[in-house]
Amino acid sequence: MSEPRRITAAVLIIGNEILSGRTHDVNLKFLGLELNKLGIQVREARVVPDIEDEIVDAVNQCRAKYNYVFTTGGIGPTHDDITADCIAKAFGQKLIHHPVAEKLLRERIAKMGNEVTEARLRMARTPEHAELLINEVSGAPGFKVDNVFVMAGIPRVMQAMFGAAVQFLERGVTLLSRTIGSFVAEGTIATALGLLQDDYPDIDIGSYPFYFDGKPGSNLVLRGPDQARIDEAGGRLHDLIIDLGGKPVEGGVEVPAPKDD
Amino acid sequence: MSEPRRITAAVLIIGNEILSGRTHDVNLKFLGLELNKLGIQVREARVVPDIEDEIVDAVNQCRAKYNYVFTTGGIGPTHDDITADCIAKAFGQKLIHHPVAEKLLRERIAKMGNEVTEARLRMARTPEHAELLINEVSGAPGFKVDNVFVMAGIPRVMQAMFGAAVQFLERGVTLLSRTIGSFVAEGTIATALGLLQDDYPDIDIGSYPFYFDGKPGSNLVLRGPDQARIDEAGGRLHDLIIDLGGKPVEGGVEVPAPKDD
Known part of the structure; x- marks a missing residue:
């Protein structure tokens, strides 16, 4: 291929x-x-x-x-x-x-x-x-x-x-993505997330922290060209959040946009 | 000075x-x-x-x-x-x-x-x-x-x-601004606006067009360091809009922000 x-x-x-x-x-x-x-x-x-x-x-x-x-x-x-x-x-x-x-x-x-x-x-x-x-x-x-x-x-x-x-425009490879959010703080999940990234070099794992209702959390986004690989890494991430005491939210935790004026 | x-x-x-x-x-x-x-x-x-x-x-x-x-x-x-x-x-x-x-x-x-x-x-x-x-x-x-x-x-x-x-941070010269909007289309005011800009090289005149309620208009922004010069140029702009059949709105015509998703 x-x-x-x-x-x-x-x-x-x-x-x-x-x-x-x-x-x-x-x-x-x-x-x-x-x-x-x-x-x-x-x-x-x-x-x-x-x-x-x-x-x-x-x-x-x-x-x-x-x-x-x-x-x-x-x-x-x-x-x-x-x-x-x-x-x-x-x-x-x-x-x-x-x-x-x-x-x-x-x-x-x-x-x-x-x-x-x-x-x-x-x-x-x-x-x-x-x-x-x-x-x-x-x-x-x-x-x-x-x-x-x-x-x-x-x-x-x-x-x-x-x-x-x-x-x-010429078409290239479309990146697919899966977002899983939770109220697990970035500092709590960071080490395991880094190891997950090492296991999936073909997937770009981004962590987007937020504060919502006074609690820290993070939306984690997996992006890559291959759906099966994203599903696999996403499954591991899902379990990881549960292991850390969090509740995974598929699609991400919806955080109100910050007011810009 | x-x-x-x-x-x-x-x-x-x-x-x-x-x-x-x-x-x-x-x-x-x-x-x-x-x-x-x-x-x-x-x-x-x-x-x-x-x-x-x-x-x-x-x-x-x-x-x-x-x-x-x-x-x-x-x-x-x-x-x-x-x-x-x-x-x-x-x-x-x-x-x-x-x-x-x-x-x-x-x-x-x-x-x-x-x-x-x-x-x-x-x-x-x-x-x-x-x-x-x-x-x-x-x-x-x-x-x-x-x-x-x-x-x-x-x-x-x-x-x-x-x-x-x-x-x-070191402080510099603060730019002051005055915005005058109207439903005069950019194409109607553009020539006169260019001449006004030529007369006031110390002022940056920006034109920000919009469509609102199906009508074209433009917010015109004067920016510069000197309040007296902005007042003078603003006065001329105000009169110009009236000459072109428009109604000047100090502060600009408020246009709803475009939805971004």
Whole structure:
């Protein structure tokens, strides 16, 4: 049996508003989950400010290192939307008004009864060799250049553009997972968990501690490509929690999300 | 008048669970807001997996580039908690059991009626020249080495460790902000907004579009160090929105957060 192919991706979240804490990113979580369904593992994410050199550097570093790069943000009509410019620069391509993107955009502008302005037409700009991510939600499509997919920051627009990106993506091995939680503290289970990890090098065992109702506990996640191996390791983990006096909860203990403001 | 000092920071979020989409990070938002209050601008954030070389590289790149680096995650007792090892390696320091951290940790373990295990004592490990971030919430402190602050991933523990980090931080110029939102679409205001930005190079004008109740609009954020200049630019922006047929909303139009699952 040949080794299943590992396909990796990076996510670049472009925007000062995420770094200042003003806006809370939700796109990374969406992309992490959806890409995993396709067998693509997100191996790095970066949040970069609206500064050309920073964006160009991050794009060039990540496109060399991972199979795919997905960017979100910075493709609207305002002066701070500079992602298209940066992608063109990163690839050494000319920035053009893409004829198909411009046609689609003019149709949308007409339909909305808006005026065609230079600012609105900015949204049709792409590097010269871009392919479009045409979708029903946005007037102007996202685009791809080589292995870099350029999408909007607004979640529902980004999700539509991602839908158009899927056809271009090679599938890899999907990681399956099983989560078992309990109110056994990490410190109590850690040694045995390390030994379990040693026995299953093909499974990535993560421990995610929490405090809930004043009690410490941990959700333990087994991730790997082979269901039978996960079942086997999961069975051992289940028994281990009972041996330590805990009550295993399949799917994990549900802990309320921390309030973020 | 001398130029006020710009102080910058990077945030490194360590953990596979953020990249897989399993866990939604809330620490970046907290750090972005709190650091800005101290006059420190977060200029980059990275999410890195639990892989030693990746963490070491990210720490070394960021500590050279920014005044401060804040890491979250990977300092618990389990096998996948490798942040302390990585920080020691990044600085070329020996990893030790820090005597004060170990004393505090043993006291906490005794108080909780738990057993002292090698796994639990892992949480007292720091690079040899670390200073501790002692706090009331966590049994084991976070720590700092030079300009790198190492904190837990659990939000309330991270926040307590950040409280202990504040004493070490130099203050810079705090950026003030004013937000004005409206249901004027970005494409309608973009040209005038670009001209306003040209007139106020000392102010960073961001445009954050939204769809709400089926209508497009945008929250416009003015950020800069000088209140009088922000008031002046804000006044012009206010009038501009009215000229374009909109109704300016000071503080911004409140848009419900997108659901993230």
